[in-house]
Every structure is written in C-alpha cells, then in structure tokens.
Amino acid sequence: MSSHGQAAEGRSNGVVLRLDDVHTYYGAIHALKGISLEVREGEVVTLIGANGAGKSTTLRSINGLNTPRRGRITFEGRDITNAPAHEVVKLGISQAPEGRRLFPRMSVYENLEMGAFQRSDRHALKEDVDRVFGLFPRLAERKDQKAGTMSGGEQQMCAIGRALMARPRLLMLDEPSMGLAPIFVERIFEIVKEINEQGTTILLVEQNALMALDAANRGYVLETGQIALADEASALRENEQVRKAYLGET
Amino acid sequence: MLRGHMPDGASNSPLSRMGAILTGPRPGFVSVLGLAVAGLVLLWLFVNAVQTPELFANVALIGLTNGAVFGLVALGYTLVYGILQLINFAHGDVFALSGLVGFTVLFSVFKVSADAASVMTVLAVLAALAITVPLFATINATIEFVAYRPLRHSPRLAALITAVGVSFIVQNIGLYFYDVRFRSASQLLPRDPVFELGDISYSWNKLIVLLITVPALIALTWFVRNTRQGKAMRAVAQDRDAAAMMGIDVNRTISVTFALAGSLAAIGGMLFLTQFNLRYDTGFELGLIAFTAAVLGGIGNLQGAVLGAMLIGFIQAFNEGLTWLSPGSDWTRSIVFGILIAILVFRPEGLLGERTPEGA
Ligand SMILES: Nc1ncnc2c1ncn2[C@@H]1O[C@H](COP(=O)(O)OP(=O)(O)O)[C@@H](O)[C@H]1O
Ligand SMILES: [Mg+2]
Numbered sequence: 001m002s003s004h005g006q007a008a009e010g011r012s013n014g015v016v017l018r019l020d021d022v023h024t025y026y027g028a029i030h031a032l033k034g035i036s037l038e039v040r041e042g043e044v045v046t047l048i049g050a051n052g053a054g055k056s057t058t059l060r061s062i063n064g065l066n067t068p069r070r071g072r073i074t075f076e077g078r079d080i081t082n083a084p085a086h087e088v089v090k091l092g093i094s095q096a097p098e099g100r101r102l103f104p105r106m107s108v109y110e111n112l113e114m115g116a117f118q119r120s121d122r123h124a125l126k127e128d129v130d131r132v133f134g135l136f137p138r139l140a141e142r143k144d145q146k147a148g149t150m151s152g153g154e155q156q157m158c159a160i161g162r163a164l165m166a167r168p169r170l171l172m173l174d175e176p177s178m179g180l181a182p183i184f185v186e187r188i189f190e191i192v193k194e195i196n197e198q199g200t201t202i203l204l205v206e207q208n209a210l211m212a213l214d215a216a217n218r219g220y221v222l223e224t225g226q227i228a229l230a231d232e233a234s235a236l237r238e239n240e241q242v243r244k245a246y247l248g249e250t
Numbered sequence: 251m252l253r254g255h256m257p258d259g260a261s262n263s264p265l266s267r268m269g270a271i272l273t274g275p276r277p278g279f280v281s282v283l284g285l286a287v288a289g290l291v292l293l294w295l296f297v298n299a300v301q302t303p304e305l306f307a308n309v310a311l312i313g314l315t316n317g318a319v320f321g322l323v324a325l326g327y328t329l330v331y332g333i334l335q336l337i338n339f340a341h342g343d344v345f346a347l348s349g350l351v352g353f354t355v356l357f358s359v360f361k362v363s364a365d366a367a368s369v370m371t372v373l374a375v376l377a378a379l380a381i382t383v384p385l386f387a388t389i390n391a392t393i394e395f396v397a398y399r400p401l402r403h404s405p406r407l408a409a410l411i412t413a414v415g416v417s418f419i420v421q422n423i424g425l426y427f428y429d430v431r432f433r434s435a436s437q438l439l440p441r442d443p444v445f446e447l448g449d450i451s452y453s454w455n456k457l458i459v460l461l462i463t464v465p466a467l468i469a470l471t472w473f474v475r476n477t478r479q480g481k482a483m484r485a486v487a488q489d490r491d492a493a494a495m496m497g498i499d500v501n502r503t504i505s506v507t508f509a510l511a512g513s514l515a516a517i518g519g520m521l522f523l524t525q526f527n528l529r530y531d532t533g534f535e536l537g538l539i540a541f542t543a544a545v546l547g548g549i550g551n552l553q554g555a556v557l558g559a560m561l562i563g564f565i566q567a568f569n570e571g572l573t574w575l576s577p578g579s580d581w582t583r584s585i586v587f588g589i590l591i592a593i594l595v596f597r598p599e600g601l602l603g604e605r606t607p608e609g610a
Contacts, residue, residue, distance in 0.1 A: 065491055085494035094495070101492040103485055114485055117478075118497025166497070 014041050016170055016201050017062065017093075022071035024054075024061045031057040033225040034071070039170065044192065044202045046212040046233065048246055049222030055205040056098050058222070059172050062203075063095050064088040075170065090118050094166035096159040098174035098205075104148025108139055108158050111147045115165025125165075132161035135191055153184035160191065164200075171195065172203045177211065189215050209246035213237045221246070280596050298572045304449035309571030310564065315456040317563020318463035319525070322518035323540035324547070324555040325470065326390075326511035332487045332550035333507045335406065339413040340393060342537015343420035344512060348386045348519030349528045350424055353433040355381050367440040372458065375438055375524060379462075382516040390512025391505045393420075399501070417534070424530030434527035459521050466517055467556055470510065474552060483507055487550070535583075542590040548603025557601060562586060 017039040024032040032054050039045045047055050060066040062073055064085035073081045080088055094115070102111050112132060116125055133140035136157040142150060147158055156176055163171055173192065177185040185208070192215050196202050206212035213219055213233045221229040221242060229236065236242050299306040323345050330338045355378040356362050362374045397416050401409045439455035474480040482503045485493040494500050522528055522536070543562045547554025565586065570579040577585065593600060 063495060065494060084499075085491075086497045086499045089495060089497040097492065097495065101489050101495075103488040103492065105488055106484065110481075114481065114493075114496045117482070117485075162496075 015039070016041050016076060017203070018072075018074045019058070019062070020072040020074075022058075022061055022068045022073060024057050024066050024068045026057075026066075031225055032061060032068070035061075035222075035225070035227060036071075037220050037227065037230065039201060039203055041201055042196075042199070043218060044196050044204060044216045046204045046206055046216035046219040047222060048206055048209040048212055048219060048242075049228075050245075051207065052224075053222040054225040055222055056174055057225075059095060059097075059174055059203070059205060062088070062172065063093060086118070089166055089168075092167075092169040093172065094163040094168035094170075095172040096156070096163045096174065096176060098178070100152075100155045100159040102147040102155055102158055102162070105146055107144050108147055108150070109143040111158055111162050112139075112165050115162035116167075119167065128165050128167065132164055135164075135194065136161055153180045153187075156180060156184070156188060157191075160188070160195075164195065168200060170201045170203060172205070174205045175207060176204075177206065177208050185211065209242065210237075284596065294575060295568065295572075298568070298574045298576075301574055302572070306572065307447075307450040309567045311450075311452050311456065312571065313564035313567030314560070315459050315525070315563070316567060317560035318460055319518050319521050320536075320540050320543050320563055321467065321556045321559035322463060322514045322521070323536065324543040324559040325467075325552060326515050327537075327541050327544040328547070328549055328552060328555040329483075329507050329511045329514075331544070333483060333504055334398065334409070336398065336409050336413065337541070338398075338511075339410075339537070340397075340416035340420050341390075341511065341515060342533035342535075342540065343417050343424070344386060344390055344393070344533070345515040345519045345522075345536065345540075346528055346530065346533030347389075347420055347424045348382050348512075348516040349523040349532070350428045350433060350519075350530070351385065352378050352382045352516070352520040352523050353428075353435060356435055356438070362438065364435070364437040367438055367455075371438040372440070375435070375458075375520065379517060379520050382520060383513045386512040386516035386519075387509035388512070390515065391509045394504060394508040399504075417537075421530055421534065424533075428530055430529060432527040432529045433523065435523045436525060436527070439524050455524060459525065462517060462521060466514065470514070471552060473510075479503070479506055538590075539586055542586055542593075545590060545598075545600055546593055548600025551600065551602045554600055554602035562589075565589070 015038045019035050019037050022032055022035045023030070035054070035058055037045075037047075037058075047058060049055055057066060061068050062075075062080075064080070064083050064087065067082055071081070072079060075088075075091055075093060078091065080091060080093075083091070103114060106114065109129070112129055113125065116122060116128065119125075133143075138154055139157055139161055142154065147155060150158065160173065160176060163173075176188045176192070180188065189211050192202060192204060204212055204216060213236055216233040219229075219231065219233045219236045220227050221236065229239065229242065231239070295306075323342065326341045326345070327338060330336055330341070356374060357364070359381075360374050360378065362371055364371075393416055397412050398409050401412060436455075439458050441453045441455050443451040443453050444457045445452055474483060482493065482498045483506070485496060485498055486500055486503045490500055493503070519528075522532075539562060540559065543558035544555045545558070546561060547556070547558030549555075566582050569577055569582050569585060
C-alpha cells in the first residue's frame, strides 16, 4: 500500500475531479444533500457506505445521467455539472456501472467495441482490445459469446474492459465486486490496482469496505446523501466508527 | 435484433406479460392445436394449388407484392418498439398521410397527367419519393420530439395514450386537407406483363414495388448491422443508460430511428398509392395490419417484421383470391386480427422473437 501512496505523490498532485456541494434529486427525493469531494491525479479514491447512501447517485451525477440541482462538478478544471452523459465520456470519464449493464445481445467483442464508440482514433481499437484481453484472458476466450449469457464475474470483467476501451483518465467503478464469488472479488481488486499502476485515476464505489480501503489511497464514507467521513484509506481502516459500521466489527 | 430490453430487470415486454396473464403456463396442447391449424391451412393451399394452379400462382404473386408494402410499414412499428418499447399507434396514420402528400406532389406539384403510364410517370413516382421520404422522416422525428420525448420518464402507458392521440391528430390533418375522398395513382405505373407463363403473369407495376421495397429492406438491415448509427440504435435498444455512458447521444439516436421509420412509411405510402386507393383513415386499418405483422414476426425484430408482413400479405391474397373453400374478403379482417390475438395469447414473442428476453 505504501508504494501506492508514493506513486500518487510522485505524480503532480493536481485535482482531477472536484464535487462542490452537489445536490441531486430523483423527482422529490433528495438523494445527495451537499456532497463535496475531490480526486487527485493517479489516486484510487473509494466511496463507501451502506445501501442507499447515495454512492451510485454520486457517480450518476458525475457522469451526467442525473444532473445535480445545486452545486458544481469540475473535471480537469472544466465545469461538467450540466454536461450530458455522452459528452462526459468524451471528456475522459468512463464507468463500469452498478449491475454491469452490458449490452446483453451483443458479443463480448462488440461490447468492448461499444466502449470505444466515441473515440476518433478507432484504428487503435485492436491495441486496446488486446490490452483488455491481457488483463482478462477469460474475455479473449469468450469474445464471440453473447455478453448476457456469461457468469456474473465474467460480465464484470467485460464491463470494466468496456470502460477501459474509452481510454479514460478517470475510471469509475460501481460495486465491481457485488454478487461475485470470492476468487473473482480478489481478481477484480488486483485488476483495479493494476489499472491504476498503468496510470489511470480511479473512483471506486464499494460496499465491501475492507477490500476497497485496501485498494485505495483515500476514502469517503457516505451516509444518507452526505459525506460522514473523509480521510486516508489507512486512517479510515483504523477508525472506530468505520470498523463498527462497515468492517463488521463490534 | 433491435428487440428492446428494460434495464431494471422487469424485462418482460408488455405484450408477453399480456400473453402470460391470459394463459398462465404454456399448455402443451397449444402446440398440437397450432400444428393442426397449420396442417389444415397447408391442405387447403395444396388443394387450391392443384385445382387452379395458375390462379394460385397469380394470387401468390399479389400476396408477395402486398406483403412487401405491409413490410415497409411493419418495420416502422418494430424499429420504434425496439428502441422505446412504445407501440406507436400514429405510425399507420403517418403512412396514410404520406400517401396523400405523395398524391399532391405527383399531380399538383409535378402536374403528372394520369392518362397513360410511361417512363416519365415512373420517374415522377421516384422523384416524388425524393420529396416525401425526407419530409416524412422529418415529420416522424418531430412527432417523437414533440409528443413522446417529454414523456420519456413517465409511465409507459402515458406515451401509449399519447400515441393514440397523435394518431387522431395526424388522421384529422389528413381529413382537413384531403377531405373524405379516396386518392389513387394506380395509372402511373405500367401494367404490361413482365412475364407470362400460360395464364400466370406478373405486371410491371407490381415488380416496381418489389424493386423499390427489396433494396430498401436490404439497405435498412445493412444500416442497422454495420453503421455506427446502427450500432448506436442497437445499443440504445438494449440499454439506454449504458449507451449514453458509451458516448452515444440517446436523443439523437431515437430521432434517427423515428426518421428511418418515417422514411419507410413514406415509401410504403407512395407504393400503396400506386397499387390501391387511400384516404385520411386508411392508415388506421393498414396500421393495425402492419402492427399484426410486426407482432407475428416478433416485435422489435427487423427480419421478423418482414416475415410477418409477407405472411399476412399471402394470407390476405389467398383468402381473397382462391376459390376452393375460401372465406373471402369479408373475412380478411377477422382472420388477420384473429391471428393477432392468437399470437398475443399463445406466442407473444412472435415467430422470430426470443421466448424470454434475457436480462443483462
Ligand atoms: N431511480 C430512482 N428513483 C428514485 N429514487 C432513487 C432512484 N435511485 C436511487 N434512489 C434513491 O436515492 C438514494 C441513493 O441511492 P443510491 O445512490 O442508489 O445508493 P447506493 O448506490 O449508495 O446504494 C436512495 O435513497 C435510493 O432509494
Ligand atoms: Mg449503488
């Protein structure tokens, strides 16, 4: 972990993503009540919290699927608060969403291709597919299989691979370990570190707080639409409150 | 191919749910019953084919031609259903209005004289298409923008009711500008036979329908399979939010889909005008027939829509044209809509649809 922290410090510590007092609603439901956070270049930042805390809504506010009613979101200095989802990915943010959301009747290969949909340098597609297949050899074996027919773990790999195909500078992962067998969970977290070491900044949403804090440099704890705690990942792991609420200790 | 799917996991289409409510678990005797009916129909066709082979062949050729026109309209239902899970009831009326506007373009704008078909009149029909196709592409995309887009996040029933409303509006626009008279351009395409084999003949006006329809269908299939826009359509149909996350402009993609549907409807309207006659309310029934074709093939499935339309074209032609034990034209509606009900009850996913639309 310490090597990780140093890697992050080694790079310029510029803030890539900043949320400033973000309020997001679903109709009348006030889901985010003033979220402020930042992600710096080269970091893995994790967002943990109970079911319904607002983790996915935070990602949906960033990626443009839900426009905040108040507050400001900037990415690399650019205001993206009101940017529609299809523009946000062009700016360099991609996501493996909660529940994976693959295109079920497209093949694994076609799903990866869709990940690069907005890129203009589509000749580099092959290279990136090879990179994804390098990270997930299992996907290479299944490249012609319909994505909807694969196991949960394989689908998650495909979802992460698809997000990488956009060549993001910020990769957002929403509960990548949800519903997976333990061996897949470990593999997914290894991959998260690997991707980060290759130079991609990561915002990781998890309910599996222990694993997430292990993989991250810093973390935010969300409770009912607000940030309850923000600290270095190592400090959060030692925090009494966190240990009680999220690490299953009494 | 464009079969829609709802990301929330409630992935049964309203149609299949309708069917499931009516039948519960699929009883085995249904397949037996289905086979028995199919067997009787085949026997009936066989006896007719043996007794009056020339008539049978001529009637089949008529069925083929009509089926192609139905297919153009059926594809519009299936394209829109695939991407929005909306049964666009206004589609048939857009088709009819496009035929009426086509009439105006031919006879008032181009001032085609209708006494004799010639190369010029055929070219005039093609030139009129060059006007009505982009026009109705725009009109259909506008209908989506004005009437359906504001309801995108409302319960699906709201959009469905709106579609019925739009259907009435379009119909009444047709009534206002074209009154209740029927219009036709059946004199514009030559009726000389392309070939004659004894008493079997096929005329140019019918062949021209196929010569326009078949390339249009091939072009559409190619478009959806291979182009960037086509891939965007498939992605939006399968998961709208995920498509947006890939950088696909969902609104634009839906507009393009409506434009494509409108284009096909305009081709269908023009061809219908050259074969039959139509007026402001023709789209109501033809729309239902085309919708039946789309459901028969498996709504959301492009090839299914064409297959269903061909089948309905044949059914109609055989029923009205054959002599031995044919119910006759008075029964065509009952038969076609009987098929619609039977499909909804016994096989809501249609002939080519998948039985269970898979969740993600
Ligand atoms: N589509 C929706 N419509 C209405 N409320 C929603 C919707 N999605 C989430 N919510 C509500 O917003 C809050 C935050 O949800 P979410 O961001 O999904 O939480 P998390 O990802 O942390 O589990 C919850 O109270 C949830 O019920
Ligand atoms: Mg969530």
